[in-house]
Amino acid sequence: MTQWLFARRIVALASLCAGVALTAFAAPPVAPVRDTPQTYHGVTLHDPYRYMENVRDPEVKAWLLSQGTFARAALDRIAGRDKLEQRIAQLSAASGDTVRDLIRMPGERIFYLKRPARAKQARLMMRVGLHGAERLLVNPEVQAAQTGVPHSINYFVPSWDGQHVAFGMSAGGSEDASLYVLNVTTGKLLGAPIARVREPNVSWTPDSQFVSYNQLKVIGPEDAETETYLDSRVMLLKVGAPEASARAVFGPTVTPQLGLARLDVGSLLFTPGSPWVVARTTDTTLPEGSLFVAKVSELERGGAVAWRQVASFEDRVVDIELRGDDLYMRTFKGAPRYKVMKLDLRTPVLANAVDVAQAPQDGVIEGFALTRDGLIAAVRESTAIGLRRYPAGDREGRAMKMPFVGAAGLLADPAHVYGDVLYSMSGWTQPERIFQLNGEVSVDTRLQRVSTGSALTGVVVEEYKVPSHDGALVPMTVLYRKGLKRDGSNPTLLDGYGAYGFSETAHFDPASMAWLERGGVLAFANVRGSGVYGEPWRAAGFKSTKPNTWKDGIACAQYLIAQGFASPRTLAVTGGSAGGIFAGRVVTTAPQLFAAAVFNVGTMDSIRSEESANGITNISEFGTVKKPDEFRALLEMSTYHHIQDATAYPAVMFVHGLNDPRVEVWESAKAAARFQAATASAKPVLLRLDAQAGHGIGSTATQRHAMRADIYSFLLWQMGKTQQAP
Template identity: 35%
Template sequence: MSEPPPRKPPAVSSAPAPAPEQRNEPRREPSEEELFGLRLSDPYRWMEKKENAGELKSWLTSEGQRTRQHLELLAGHAKLEERVRELGMSQAFASVVRPVGDLVFYLKTDKGGELRKLVVRSSDGRERVLVDPSTMRTATGGHVSIDHYRPSHDGKWVAYGLAEGGGEITNVYVVETATGRVLPEVLPRIWGEFWVSWRADNSGFYYTQMVPESELHGGDPMQGMRARFHRLGDPVPQDPVVLGPGATAGPPFEPQEFPKVRTFPGSRWSLGFGTGARFEARIFATRAKELSATPGKAAWTTVTEYTDLVRDWAVHGDDLYLLTSKGAPNRRVLRVSLEKPNLADAEVVVAESGDVIEEMAFDAKSLYLHMNHNGRSRLRRLPFGTRKVEDISLPFDGWIDDIVADPLREGSIVHMEGWTREDRYFAFNAKSRAFKDLSLVESSGIDVSEFVADEVEATSSDGTLVPLTILHRKDLPKDGRRNAVLEGYGAYGFSLSPRFKPTHIAWLERGGVYAYAHVRGGGEKGDAWRLAGKGEKKPNSVRDFIACGEYLVREKYTSPSYLAAYGQSAGGILIGRAITERPDLFAAATVSAGFLNTMRFLQGSNGANQKAELGSPDTEAGARALFAMDAFHNIRQGVKYPSAMLATGLNDARSSPWITAKFGAQLRWANAGRPVWLRVEGDEGHGVGSTRRQRFALIADMWSFFLEEMGDPEFRTAGSTR
């Protein structure tokens, strides 16, 4: 194993600082505001305005070119990117598996393939491709990705959504499974996470649609959505609204809520939902027959509100099963009759225990429960009509990514993986209690025997024990000189559960350390863990992350000169505040598509949708909580912050590119002498629809930047004194 050289401080130049135009600095425009006693200085607020979109795009594009030119000067960059790509492309993926009768539908990424394609496999093992986005291009030459799909209950039809340029606003098409014929109708402006729900007779489906672009008038495209019904063959513009704005009956919805409709084979009931950027949902029930006969006029009965803390559900016949954390932080399962859905009369069918219930799924005869036992998955099964919960032995000790089942048949499919265990899909036979590897994709053949995952706990500033996963070579010397990356997220109750990432071997095999901080705000320890890092308690997440970094240093996995921080999306809050709170702890940081200016999130696309998680600036308590988590407003001139590389895609509809632009400009203004790079891609969004080449390029760019800042001789530019 090679020894990393001692880190040398950057040379201090005696030359005068270059003029702003030579540094490609954006203009600073004075803007002062006082909100509940908080003084907010924001010289880059002009970037938020639509009339300045051209100027902002021009600056971001030039910054992206500047960063690209710099990375290409690093001698080791091309070799590292080639290795990352070699490892990543050796893995084939299956995802979003859906069994329907004797057919299994799934999204598949081949070894060496860039994008997922929609395939179907018959009972004899033969596989056919139904939709292949790699054969498509946008009008401007950009790529096309498939974001979601759902087969009809009989498997005859599949509705699927295609997005352009890495964005997440899809057009929905319908393909005939037997022939591959694509129907002529196209349903526009459907968010990439919102799959359709087929009616029981398979004549059409319910879907949630964004407001037409012509009606936005500069507003947030994520607001004002409505649920509609499309009958195959009917003109799409005539699709009736069945829930949300425009429906003639039903519950009212806030503009930022997403109305959805779901159907359940074998049940007389359909459910409606109010959701958003939160786990909890409002749930409404109506008879499926009434909804079919009178779209938009059906009578809905409210079953739950957000305060009931319901995060998952299943319908079997007339019974509704609810997974709730109300009064049970590790969650419990309730059953209520849809004939009289009164939660006060709900029966507890699975009580809370020391294990966290992560999700539910059901087949024709049973309810399946995914349990989190100290970061490892357990599977339990509850036959309908009984109170006897059975333990099911899993194929290996790892993590369940998903459980899926056909509600009209017995059995389920379990998707599993681990930190050093490649993901596989297993079919569970309910009668024999046996698992069978479906072999949906071939193994990568990557040898991971040299690597290990240490599962430890760091002590946060208030004494809370924070889970920390540390991946490294088995023969790693703990001498404090290893290059290390600490990744975190800590939002929405999302857990950094075990994932097999072959690309990370490119970092580990160099003697590097890759660690995951399971901070509060995530779901690793149930709902209490999530709430302890939400809203005004978000500083707990930051302190947890810092504690994990300190643990790595104290236990001599690394030292501040070799420690980098990484987060994406809402993880940007965590990383942004960690480096502004403890700049001395990190050598470098990368934030991808990050939430870095929470005081202004309402001005961005997808803004109001975030209120449930972040809070609101309209109250003093809310404003002060947002200020505490706002990395932009916590930058102080003269502080020596870590070097940074900030990534954004110009098609990002979740975290507007101006957020990254503002933070990067402000950090560079304050961070004299320390580099701040902006990595900007035009054919990308939030990362959901990126090609594998794009994902691997981001990893290689980020690690090359880290290695440069850590003093690796292979990543020095010409003339560098580091």
């Protein structure tokens, strides 16, 4: 996806901790080799930098900081880098305010996050009615100013009566959110923040008197990191009561009779007008899990709750909505492009569920929302997402006319009290706006202020189907400015992800204009592992079939060269998070195709990932070394283990935040050290670090602009489009 963004500056302490002045570096600091061989299922793997996994070790920390200092010095010397950052900030500000995560509650109350055009961070806002006066509820920049550390709002959930809003806030990009409850009328917080509520699994009982939340257990110094997400509990707390009075109501150690796994992270779903509560589990990575149902009255009363299981992981339910006695479920079991089913909870046997919405022949149902009198689905076709209305009794539905070609996102009406629908809409060249769909007509609500002329003019958007190694056609979208000459001289950046079924989607990114203005080309590939064609396409880039992900990427790179967009001197590849597998294995398989690569908080060491706190949650997506077949798949997708000595690799830049809770910074550190030792090209290998960032979620606008300027400058430098100052 596109959200892994970081700051320009690491703390000034870095050079002191490294014990070296900036000018002392003629090359990056060398990491000692301390091989730790380990045998898995008869295969011995060498691991020369395993000691780096202890990032608290003073030696490792000093090496990390010295690498960050070296990278910072190298990037700051690139001609035009600062002007590029200024241009990116200018383009972003000119596009207007950003509004996201809008929730419409009963009584026309609307809650949302808003980042004004020149603000650093999004703020929690509310209004009554689409055109009501806007009111500021929470501004995380206040906490940032008090502590000197960036803060961000991770999630928020208003109570049904609109009197309170629960929200999670974390610092330094850590995503380690604490839960706060705010009285909307007075603007005062109720009680102290509740720690270890990282996931947005928060819900209110129908009477708004209790809030439920998932809380992680306390991890002691003797506990392994892999214990972090195990044995979490769903708590129920009366509004205004102290945290000590909260009751544990669901979870592996709370409801052992349900047979939950230790990694089952639970949440509760309530809806006004429904006597039911639905408990849902996931492993925080794959959306499918188990579903259980009980009566709200039993839960509020205390004591034993008669939970009844509705679905298991094998039923492949990924989304749910509750209205009255009916539970609506989106699933891909028996429906490769997904469908929506309805189950009457008075007889909660899944075999009794009826289909209420099926995907069109060329579409994929990516989400749905219930209105007062119907169902609306978001349907994907390639990188575009439209809306489709399903009247009662019509499983086929009909497509709605959209304002322009782009991607629509349904906005939440969790109480299902409105007959109309609010949705966001953006395109490759069109800024995001929020529309109201009333019947067949979409009207711009103007909730999101969009500056005049902010659309990307003069930009060509082309869709391609690229033949891969086995003949499969890989969708790729290419953006460039009109008049571009296809002579192979254009700086071109290939972006891909290919995991979890997440797809490249039409989106508006004003900062990308800074690249396009310099003659650049942007290519977005929906390689296998994405969900662009539904579940079969995702499964074709999953565990043992994962090689298709990077082989599709190589095919797309070769296509860009063959079509004259780029040459090996001007082509780069990038991938973030799990997209690090895509980009890393593209580079280690076909280094001759690229001038440069950027790995953004990337998964680099698939063999050791599951030893980290979040890595254990990704076993369901990538596999475990404990199983022979999955070990072999993990070894294939592990960039670190495919870096070969004396190989002419392209220039490489790793981007990482020291507070990353999703992909540990040691993955980038180990791979950077290995590339620096192995490459025979004499091209730079940089490790760009930010001490006040994590996985990108929660980074400020300033951090994002600086990160993008560093990436674009680095690529232009390595493509010969600019130089480094002496």
